[in-house]
Amino acid sequence: MNAPDSTIASNEALGLNPTNSQPQYGYGGGVQVIAPASATIGSSGIGNGAIVGNSARYGGGIAVNGGDQDVDGKVTLYSTNPTLPVRIHGNRASNTGGGIYLGTNLGVIDISRALLCAYDMRIDANVAAEGSALYLDSDYDPINQAYGALAAINRNTGFPGFCSPPAGSVRCAAGSDCNTMHGNRSENSVGSATPGAAILVQNGGYFEATRLSVRDNIGAHALRAFQSNIALDATAFAGNTSSGTLFRLEDESALEIVDSTFAGNAIAASQVLSVNGDIDMLRSILWQPGTTSLTQSGGGKSIAMVIASETASLGAGASSLSPRLIDPERGDVRLRAASPAIDFAPAITGNDVDADSLPRDRRLQPVPRDDGFVRDIGAYERQMIGPLVLNGDFNADLNLWTPVTAGTSTRDTAQNASGAPGSGSTRVSLANTFFGQSVSGLVQCVHLPGPGTYTLNGWGRGTGNMTVAGDIAQLYWEYRDNGGEACTQGDPNTSGYLFLSNQASWRRPANPLVIEVSAAQWTTTSSVAVTMIVFENSVSGPPRTATGWFDGITLEWLDPNDRIFDDGFEP
Template sequence: MSMHALHDRLVGATLIGALAFASPSHATQYHVGAGCDYATIAAALTAAASDLGGNKEILVADNQAYANQALAIDGMSITIEGVPACNYVQPSGNTTINGGSGHSVLTIRGDSHVRLKNLTISGGHPSDSAAGGGIDFAGTGALTIDHTTISSNHAGYGGGINFNASGGVAYLGFGTETQILSNTATTSGGGVRIEGNAVLTITAPQVWLAFNEAVGGYGGGLEVIGPARADLGSPGYRIAEYAGLVYENSALYGGGVAIFGGSGASQHAIVRLFATDAANPVMIRANSATQTGGGVYLQPDAGPNQSFATLCGIDYRLTDNTAQEGSAIYADEDSTSLDGYTGSFISLRPYTDNADCTQVALPSNVVACTSESCNSIDHNVAQNTAGQATAGSTILMQTFAMGSFDRLRLRNNTGEHALRLVGGGGAFETTIASVSNALLVGNVMRNELVLADSGTDLTVNNATFTGNQSPSGVVIRANGRLTVGESIFAQGPASSVLFGGSPSNLDLDYILSMETASLASGTHIVQGDPSFVDVAQGDYHLRPNSLAIDVAPPVAGDDRDLDGNPHDQDIASVPDQDGDRDLGAYERQQRYCGAADTVFCATFDFD
């Protein structure tokens, strides 16, 4: 069954909605602080609760301390905002609200619409079995946070924020200058934990989920439990440069993000990664897992209704993450004696060709990423907490997982394998992956670059393999079903393919390789150097004299290369072999040479 068909089951009746960050108009104001109308925030909340009017706004002056706070909101629409002193009505200042042992700083219940602005919420510490150190939300409505820091809180679940949409849909959104920092969960969701019918949206710049920890479980930065959905598109937090949105968090599993299928009926969990800044896609960076899934960990639920865990990458970067296994992504499985295996889903494809991720409309400020950092999984390392190398892969897909990787840059990672597929023994336990328009370069692996065990089905089209290090001398080793076409192996004498399955399950066609002995069973195999533009500068486009130009038959439809340019461009100066399609990740584009750019379009036009 295809990813699209399976995902029709996964999405079902999904959540829709938008978060508004605009200030409430005509709000009744309650001023809190030394010399203000109310001496405490709790007193102002009590007064606001008794007011049956519309919008309410509590302005908390930064002219006194607010310690051991245990604030409660139930069924209210209200804004709490920090200001420098009494009677300030313009948004300014930053007021710290400190919690204490035995309770959350802020508890929200009922159908509430709460906005927090210009605050620091810190020091909340309910019990290690409780939820929401800084904020504990359980109900419907919305919580929007901007110009606010949630830091140094502690709980069993959701160290910074626990957001449980119970009884209906609830929306959580972070605006600019929001930081979720240095929170701790004893079990799971160090920074933020969302569950139920929750939708988390982060698209504004200057947002940071950083330095959080899930000591004994999952999701150092963020944990998503189905049927919740998280839409992550912020470029993150810029200091000298963008550090990334999900940065330097840690957990046992899923140092950056953990995604879980819920335990109820078809409670699928989805995380979508995209760009709102064309030069800076959302970045999951420098996170660590003691066990598996340094950047992202996925686990479905194999109960009677099979709840899936899905990662949708439209524009993204996963970099500098570490784990013993699955340093960038670990796609786990779940099994029961009754229902067998349920696998995870990974769909890393552009938004123009990603129905798995766009059945629910993307936020309106999504843009196509245009930089070299787009769609990159790079510099991830398989290692233990002592920094010692482990036999782990950059991406590991367990039994019955499905992965679709299109326009992928998999580069400069270190581990045992860059991609490994683990198959199951049953007919309905096959792990399936497709890799297309992909550049795999500069990876330092202690074994095969790609390993597909028995019980797997791997398809590779328009991929370029070059500059990878592997003492095994094998690029792809497969024991299940393997299809490779329109690809380039520029790995010197390394064996392009080592296949141990049934010959009927191997299909090799239209391949350019420096080594061809391992491709003897294939068709349209060409031996030679692909002639890249500038290997020293990392430019793997094809020179005008490349043997990979105009080799294979065209493919119907709007098919794009790694740069997003159209395939099947007929270069008039190159005789076609069987069609217009180039081999490898990049299609050489036609150029119009007018009088103004004659020099550029001459022999210097190598890109």
């Protein structure tokens, strides 16, 4: 099924009268694949996707069942439109596998597994009592040996070599909502929460994922496995709500985590990872303040080049440097420009990519690192040093800015100077002010990635005109050599104001303010705090109301190798 407008929606496989001779009743609300059959689904679908709003007992969207031969059943998901990935959306299972169910069947001598190969897809807003996004089932031979299902996300081989991208498959476009298991919920048939997981792997199963974001799922765990093998590479787990641990691996399972990030999850348990078995973690970030990173029983442990909020449980291979993620509370666990996770590790042979399908091993200036250290750790590789100020255009909200004077700052959609047309700006206003009073609106703490020359600028709008004085919009800045994580530690080394405008029209200074930071001054907590200030300067009143607008606030590092403005353009 790869025609662009193909959708399977609103079907039911309720299995009202299951019998021992017909055990496959109630499987696959949208699609059921019984080995030796296979299905390849690449349609962008209509509306909400390709497999939408179906329901079943097992596999609300898709079920793959082993057959009575020694042949596997298989489903391959892939995208044919880079802006509209194949999507498994809004399906429901009363038992297991809200999005996808994978089963295995063992005969007397035959083994028939269920296989999933998925590339550049979305599995979102599905519901099940267990395995709301994905459920991997198992079966047992006469000596109680378990044989489980296998799933591989964005793996060209998978384990043990059963996946390859179909002809016509494409990577998702940059910025598209793709490669996600998002917003799946563990609920029973009446909508009550259950102790289920978004991803559940039963005994003998294999789950491997690369370039996957698992976020905003609700359940007891984001991932749970029994006597299984889990391998994660360039994956991010963020914004999930877990009534237990984020991961729970039992019965001598094996967990491998490489180049991945875990942050911003709401975890009720006191541990993030609970593992019975082996764990290997390399070049990853585990940042969940207030929790223990790992509890482990049995098995070996190998931890290297890891940044974690709690390190004692991980051992010598972990450090507690703040990773300075962009917005983990809202699921953005990419790195800020001054994150110590940037250029933390040596280059890796091979043309690999991060969770956004962007190149790895990008050496960034002015970050001071040892020679050969060019690779960021975690799921995402920062591609360029800017922007340093985050959300400086206020295109959607005022997030990532902190109020200084409560109640003075609002987003004004009627005023806009930068960013997308009509995207709005910040309005700072306070009534009953006196002449000469300064009103502080919002502030942002910006850590500096290295020594060099920085320029501060922005758009401002006041209330005056050419003949009448008006309120002044300006930026107040404080530079500290050692400002700490909040940019407030100690007195400022230097500070000052940047006048933007007192006119009732948008103005931006032709010459930005320059901040010089020498190599002798710079530390890992060197910072600039940028505050929006309105100065009451109106000739009207009393009563007076100080009002000003701000947009397009930037702090930029000037590359000393950029000589384009030299006289004569000499080298």
